[in-house]
Amino acid sequence: xxxxxxxxxxxxxxxxxxxxxxxxxxxxxxxxxxxxxxxxxxxxxxxxxxxxxxxxxxxxxxxxxxxxxxxxxxxxxxxxxxxxxxxxxxxxxxxxxxxxxxxxxxxxxxxxxxxxxxxxxxxxxxxxxxxxxxxxxxxxxxxxxxxxxxxxxxxxxxx
Amino acid sequence: xxxxxxxxxxxxxxxxxxxxxxxxxxxxxxxxxxxxxxxxxxxxxxxxxxxxxxxxxxxxxxxxxxxxxxxxxxxxxxxxxxxxxxxxxxxxxxxxxxxxxxxxxxxxxxxxxxxxxxxxxxxxxxxxxxxxxxxxxxxxxxxxxxxxxxxxxxxxxxxxxxxxxxxxxxxxxxxxxxxxxxxxxxxxxxxxxxxxxxxxxxxxxxxxxxxxxxxxxxxxxxxxxxxxxxxxxxxxxxxxxxxxxxxxxxxxxxxxxxxxxxxxxxxxxxxxxxxxxxxxxxxxxxxxxxxxxxxxxxxxxxxxxxxxxxxxxxxxxxxxxxxxxxxxxxxxxxxxxxxxxxxxxxxxxxxxxxxxxxxxxxxxxxxxxxxxxxxxxxxxxxxxxxxxxxxxxxxxxxxxxxxxxxxxxxxxxxxxxxxxxxxxxxxxxxxxxxxxxxxxxxxxxxxxxxxxxxxxxxxxxxxxxxxxxxxxxxxxxxxxxxxxxxxxxxxxxxxxxxxxxxxxxxxxxxxxxxxxxxxxxxxxxxxxxxxxxxxxxxxxxxxxxxxxxxxxxxxxxxxxxxxxxxxxxxxxxxxxxxxxxxxxxxxxxxxxxxxxxxxxxxxxxxxxxxxxxxxxxxxxxxxxxxxxxxxxxxxxxxxxxxxxxxxxxxxxxxxxxxxxxxxxxxxxxxxxxxxxxxxxxxxxxxxxxxxxxxxxxxxxxxxxxxxxxxxxxxxxxxxxxxxxxxxxxxxxxxxxxxxxxxxxxxxxxx
Numbered sequence: 001x002x003x004x005x006x007x008x009x010x011x012x013x014x015x016x017x018x019x020x021x022x023x024x025x026x027x028x029x030x031x032x033x034x035x036x037x038x039x040x041x042x043x044x045x046x047x048x049x050x051x052x053x054x055x056x057x058x059x060x061x062x063x064x065x066x067x068x069x070x071x072x073x074x075x076x077x078x079x080x081x082x083x084x085x086x087x088x089x090x091x092x093x094x095x096x097x098x099x100x101x102x103x104x105x106x107x108x109x110x111x112x113x114x115x116x117x118x119x120x121x122x123x124x125x126x127x128x129x130x131x132x133x134x135x136x137x138x139x140x141x142x143x144x145x146x147x148x149x150x151x152x153x154x155x156x157x158x159x
Numbered sequence: 160x161x162x163x164x165x166x167x168x169x170x171x172x173x174x175x176x177x178x179x180x181x182x183x184x185x186x187x188x189x190x191x192x193x194x195x196x197x198x199x200x201x202x203x204x205x206x207x208x209x210x211x212x213x214x215x216x217x218x219x220x221x222x223x224x225x226x227x228x229x230x231x232x233x234x235x236x237x238x239x240x241x242x243x244x245x246x247x248x249x250x251x252x253x254x255x256x257x258x259x260x261x262x263x264x265x266x267x268x269x270x271x272x273x274x275x276x277x278x279x280x281x282x283x284x285x286x287x288x289x290x291x292x293x294x295x296x297x298x299x300x301x302x303x304x305x306x307x308x309x310x311x312x313x314x315x316x317x318x319x320x321x322x323x324x325x326x327x328x329x330x331x332x333x334x335x336x337x338x339x340x341x342x343x344x345x346x347x348x349x350x351x352x353x354x355x356x357x358x359x360x361x362x363x364x365x366x367x368x369x370x371x372x373x374x375x376x377x378x379x380x381x382x383x384x385x386x387x388x389x390x391x392x393x394x395x396x397x398x399x400x401x402x403x404x405x406x407x408x409x410x411x412x413x414x415x416x417x418x419x420x421x422x423x424x425x426x427x428x429x430x431x432x433x434x435x436x437x438x439x440x441x442x443x444x445x446x447x448x449x450x451x452x453x454x455x456x457x458x459x460x461x462x463x464x465x466x467x468x469x470x471x472x473x474x475x476x477x478x479x480x481x482x483x484x485x486x487x488x489x490x491x492x493x494x495x496x497x498x499x500x501x502x503x504x505x506x507x508x509x510x511x512x513x514x515x516x517x518x519x520x521x522x523x524x525x526x527x528x529x530x531x532x533x534x535x536x537x538x539x540x541x542x543x544x545x546x547x548x549x550x551x552x553x554x555x556x557x558x559x560x561x562x563x564x565x566x567x568x569x570x571x572x573x574x575x576x577x578x579x580x581x582x583x584x585x586x587x588x589x590x591x592x593x594x595x596x597x598x599x600x601x602x603x604x605x606x607x608x609x610x611x612x613x614x615x616x617x618x619x620x621x622x623x624x625x626x627x628x629x630x631x632x633x634x635x636x637x638x639x640x641x642x643x644x645x646x647x648x649x650x651x652x653x654x655x656x657x658x659x660x661x662x663x664x665x666x667x668x669x670x671x672x673x674x675x676x677x678x679x680x681x682x683x684x685x686x687x688x689x690x691x692x693x694x695x696x697x698x699x700x701x702x703x704x705x706x707x708x709x710x711x712x713x714x715x716x717x718x719x720x721x722x723x724x725x726x727x728x729x730x731x732x733x734x735x736x737x738x739x740x741x742x743x744x745x746x747x748x749x750x751x752x753x754x755x756x757x758x759x760x761x762x763x764x765x766x767x768x769x770x771x772x773x774x775x776x777x778x779x780x781x782x783x784x785x786x787x788x789x790x791x792x793x794x795x796x797x798x799x800x801x802x803x804x805x806x807x808x809x810x811x812x813x814x815x816x817x818x819x820x821x822x823x824x825x826x827x828x829x830x831x832x833x834x835x836x837x838x839x840x841x842x843x844x845x846x847x848x849x850x851x852x853x854x855x856x857x858x859x860x861x862x863x864x865x866x867x868x869x870x871x872x873x874x875x876x877x878x879x880x881x882x883x884x885x886x887x888x889x890x891x892x893x894x895x896x897x898x899x900x901x902x903x904x905x906x907x908x909x
Contacts, residue, residue, distance in 0.1 A: 101634055137358075
């Protein structure tokens with residue numbers, strides 16, 4: 001068994017693990033680091049449930065190899081809330097019932113945060129296209145889109 | 160809209176508090192099926208048939224067994240040989256015996272120390288197949304010379320001379336059909352077809368199981384109903400049910416598809432064979448699409464008579480549905496829903512449950528109702544167009560109401576179809592002007608809803624907060640609705656209630672979260688159990704006050720003196736009663752077990768506006784309205800969520816989704832890229848109207864809201880496309896290719 005030693009930064013913490021070269025970043029996060037908040041819905045980059053931030057870029061972590069994390073900085077759903085409080089998107093998702101089963105929610109929150117960091121005044125169409133890579137089967141997206149729009153509005157008003 | 164007076168007297172019901180499990184679900188802490196691991200755990204993988212129909216001549220796993228890290232390999236030989244009836248069908252579908260009946264049918268399974276080793280081992284298993292002729296399409300399977308899927312599969316109901324692939328036949332009706340059609344000014348008939356769709360839950364099936372040689376075991380699994388998992392696994396593996404403890408994980412969607420077993424018995428059998436080590440199996444998306452339980456495909460003949468004023472005089476349907484190799488299509492439910500919305504003197508229903516070389520159909524949200532709605536509501540719309548009648552007015556003229564005898568038998572109690580139609584008609588969406596290539600479609604839908612076996616307990620904590628224990632997994636906010644009903648019953652704050660979902664050993668048998676029943680049935684049971692504890696609290700307070708228990712009543716979280724004693728004693732709070740429990744008789748708890756009755760029938764009406772691109776055939780949904788009678792919306796946000804989610808699944812079924820098979824009988828689109836469910840950029844907002852005509856048989860008026868919403872979109876979109884293009888599509892999905900062909904040739908897709 002030839003495993004590769006990987007040193008990386010996840011949600012601000014220095015992390016080391018041994019990866020099989022065939023393992024995806026998602027596998028490593030879930031199985032070696034114990035961060036199971038990122039989900040596997042498809043394993044082929046179609047559903048977005050495993051969305052993470054990889055050196056500042058929004059990625060499907062099922063399409064990144066675990067060994068590629070060497071020396072990089074990764075943000076997952078587990079790093080989204082502050083020590084004192086939830087991220088405004090997390091709060092708004094709960095308040096506006098923007099989740100039902102909750103399985104796609106981590107990926108959608110990570111993706112929506114990436115959007116609002118680039119553009120805190122998106123149109124509804126922009127939100128819908130940004131999140132088109134994140135499948136949700138429960139909600140019909142309506143409350144998700146509204147929660148992202150409302151959060152953006154709050155962020156603009158408090159800025 | 161009928162909002163009755165009870166609404167005003169509720170303190171908590173009808174409010175929109177944060178769901179109790181929201182924090183865990185937005186932070187990634189909630190544990191779903193694949194999120195659990197155990198010390199010494201092995202990973203399971205399943206070898207699946209690459210053929211639609213094949214005899215398994217031999218399986219050789221010698222080489223695979225020698226791989227380092229492989230701990231157990233199982234085939235059908237590792238399962239009981241004496242199963243019969245439904246347990247045999249479950250076993251056959253879990254793992255093939257002599258014959259693989261569909262592409263993806265499980266043949267063998269491996270447990271190994273890593274996922275990679277397990278998958279490598281699968282490649283080393285040598286299976287010799289003899290490929291057999293297959294049949295995929297339901298009408299092909301009905302032909303006398305069709306390849307036989309399973310011999311002697313037909314039951315007593317099948318008429319002589321039917322195809323050997325007919326598993327069962329159903330026929331019922333009432334009234335004089337000939338006379339009914341004679342009374343009509345126009346009689347119209349048509350053939351309609353829908354393709355199989357998958358529930359498409361984003362979480363693939365996953366479980367971790369452990370089973371000792373003495374038959375004692377445990378399982379962690381994503382499921383809508385863990386007692387069903389326990390029962391089915393016990394039947395398939397010949398275990399004593401009480402020795403298997405099944406704990407439900409959080410569940411990442413189900414929509415009916417997680418009410419049965421697939422990988423669970425395999426994980427148990429692998430665990431047993433590997434000496435009792437825990438075994439985890441997680442399906443890939445491709446396995447989910449190939450080898451779980453999509454819904455049936457349907458071929459449907461409909462004939463309807465209507466007067467020139469729009470009264471429906473008679474209706475006949477013949478539905479043929481294939482539900483895979485073991486039968487079980489929802490043809491019976493489809494027939495019950497077909498004409499359920501309308502008062503019709505004469506109706507006649509015929510149904511065939513047909514076998515094909517496809518995976519065994521599982522439930523999918525209002526099973527059967529969407530197909531029936533597509534056929535019947537499309538044809539009614541065609542007749543409205545022919546007669547230049549308003550489609551909502553025609554439905555209002557014919558709508559069932561309290562006292563109507565339904566098309567399939569039961570007499571309706573208080574129902575809200577008329578109120579729902581009226582609300583739809585008044586909504587601004589119905590009068591927005593449309594442009595070129597745009598069209599509007601209206602359709603109604605019905606679901607009977609379900610109560611079912613239910614067992615709950617309620618206990619008072621030492622500080623006066625309340626623990627509620629239920630057996631219905633929370634798939635879309637039911638913890639919140641159950642907490643609201645509990646808070647309402649006691650008159651204590653919503654935050655003082657914690658709702659737990661317990662494992663199989665902790666409560667009596669519970670049916671799954673299916674049939675739109677979690678809020679309805681667990682809510683009713685919790686109300687009964689909570690009232691037991693309230694009676695006990697009043698009894699203890701009466702003893703303290705030394706008055707008759709009947710002279711104490713409960714209000715807003717307090718025991719209060721009633722009647723002549725009023726004013727003699729200071730009311731005592733639930734907090735105080737709880738703090739003194741140890742001295743007044745010990746713990747206070749209530750429980751309720753029953754088959755919950757008194758479901759409220761559910762009706763919905765949808766309006767879809769679409770634009771059809773004449774060059775590409777693409778259908779864009781411009782706006783969409785769902786109106787549905789909720790009975791009582793306990794947490795309106797999650798009721799709206801059910802309406803919206805159901806509608807979008809229906810939109811997907813109508814426009815994009817279908818099982819595509821090759822000539823070899825293998826599924827060609829077993830990935831989310833090709834089995835395309837709606838994405839955010841495909842859709843507009845989904846507008847909702849919650850109509851509230853309370854269910855008289857529920858303490859809070861709840862009807863159940865989960866399922867009805869998936870039925871009307873299929874016909875509503877077909878009707879909208881027909882209005883936009885003047886071409887009628889009678890086959891789903893209305894993919895761009897099919898729409899373009901219809902625009903060019905007038906072909907209805909059948």
